[in-house]
Amino acid sequence: MNLPAPGIIWSSLPIPALLIDRSDRVIEINPASETFLNISAKALKGNSLYDRVAIDAPLEEIFARVRANRSALFMNDVDIGTGEKAPVQCNISVAPLGEDPDTILMLISPRELAERLGRAQQVKSAARSAIGMAEMLAHEIKNPLAGISGAAQLLSMGLQGEDLELTDLIVAETRRIVKLLEQVEQFGNVRPPELRAVNIHDVLDRARKSALVGFAAHMQIVEDYDPSLPSTLGDADQLTQVFLNLLKNAAEATKGAKGTIRIHSFYDLSLRLRRKDGTGSALPLQVEIIDDGPGIPPAIATELFEPFVSGRENGTGLGLALVSKIISDHGGWVSVDSVPGRTVFRISLPVAPKNLEIS
Numbered sequence: 001m002n003l004p005a006p007g008i009i010w011s012s013l014p015i016p017a018l019l020i021d022r023s024d025r026v027i028e029i030n031p032a033s034e035t036f037l038n039i040s041a042k043a044l045k046g047n048s049l050y051d052r053v054a055i056d057a058p059l060e061e062i063f064a065r066v067r068a069n070r071s072a073l074f075m076n077d078v079d080i081g082t083g084e085k086a087p088v089q090c091n092i093s094v095a096p097l098g099e100d101p102d103t104i105l106m107l108i109s110p111r112e113l114a115e116r117l118g119r120a121q122q123v124k125s126a127a128r129s130a131i132g133m134a135e136m137l138a139h140e141i142k143n144p145l146a147g148i149s150g151a152a153q154l155l156s157m158g159l160q161g162e163d164l165e166l167t168d169l170i171v172a173e174t175r176r177i178v179k180l181l182e183q184v185e186q187f188g189n190v191r192p193p194e195l196r197a198v199n200i201h202d203v204l205d206r207a208r209k210s211a212l213v214g215f216a217a218h219m220q221i222v223e224d225y226d227p228s229l230p231s232t233l234g235d236a237d238q239l240t241q242v243f244l245n246l247l248k249n250a251a252e253a254t255k256g257a258k259g260t261i262r263i264h265s266f267y268d269l270s271l272r273l274r275r276k277d278g279t280g281s282a283l284p285l286q287v288e289i290i291d292d293g294p295g296i297p298p299a300i301a302t303e304l305f306e307p308f309v310s311g312r313e314n315g316t317g318l319g320l321a322l323v324s325k326i327i328s329d330h331g332g333w334v335s336v337d338s339v340p341g342r343t344v345f346r347i348s349l350p351v352a353p354k355n356l357e358i359s
Ligand SMILES: Nc1ncnc2c1ncn2[C@@H]1O[C@H](COP(=O)(O)OP(=O)(O)OP(=O)(O)O)[C@@H](O)[C@H]1O
Pocket: 183, 245, 249, 250, 253, 291, 293, 294, 295, 296, 297, 300, 304, 309, 310, 311, 312, 314, 315, 316, 317, 318, 319, 320, 321, 343
């Protein structure tokens, strides 16, 4: 097959795409971007993207990381708006362009394009009610399961050999279903965080210790902490859950093989989050969970944080959805950067106000 010229592909690409140069200026925008951003290529070319378009994501930092790591980065639920247009929620992918790592290709997948707004809202609320329903079902199924497992255990007393293996299988599998149901219940149960000044290293230690005695026993966990980090404003239990989920994913990614997880905490003032109401807040506390596993399966990379999206056999797909919910309730930010051999989940959090500092 003869491929059409790149220019034709570029202009018929149905999703908004932009090329960004090394100083974060726009070099090219495709017609889909002109329509979506409601801005002409002429008006945008040569200008810095974030001067013209309101994008609720730390773009400067994202671009810098993509250039430094020469790997793609995906962000979900980013609000993008131009001038008079109400912001639209999008997923964005940012990747270095081929040989030239300074030039960046940015693709925007609008989640709620104006004309699809109604439907997208419905999908969201459908997802929400699906979770409510799943929670209710989970609760209802747990009782009869306890009965099944108890009956199998009673039966097993008079059995031997292969028959005993079968009752053991019933018990083991019901236990697995109960665990899965508990996860679903837990997902529906997240209460608003009780915000206090929290030492993030205490949280990380707690998560690390319980990971090492459980699901991450086959992993080495290296601590790389900046001990001078100030406290964050958060709910220690919920934040522990966040790091447990991230450590669990990192440990499971190796599929049982040994591997190393690095927990890296540091201060970076450059990250600011712009809120919908126009106020901004700094998120200077950074914690990265870095693993040397195979990386995130590309097929699910853009939907990682959606509930029930899993790349694992037996995965519920709720771990990262919970991470995303808890961190957004904390006013924080989650980002991912993954290539085979190195996957980084970064959590960015605010600092606790001075009068709340733990003594
Ligand atoms: N560190 C990682 N390395 C490779 N893949 C990952 C990593 N973290 C997440 N993933 C991929 O993202 C998917 C979604 O993760 P998530 O935690 O939401 O669900 P899950 O682990 O499949 O199920 P659950 O956490 O509910 O038991 C995983 O199934 C896995 O394919």
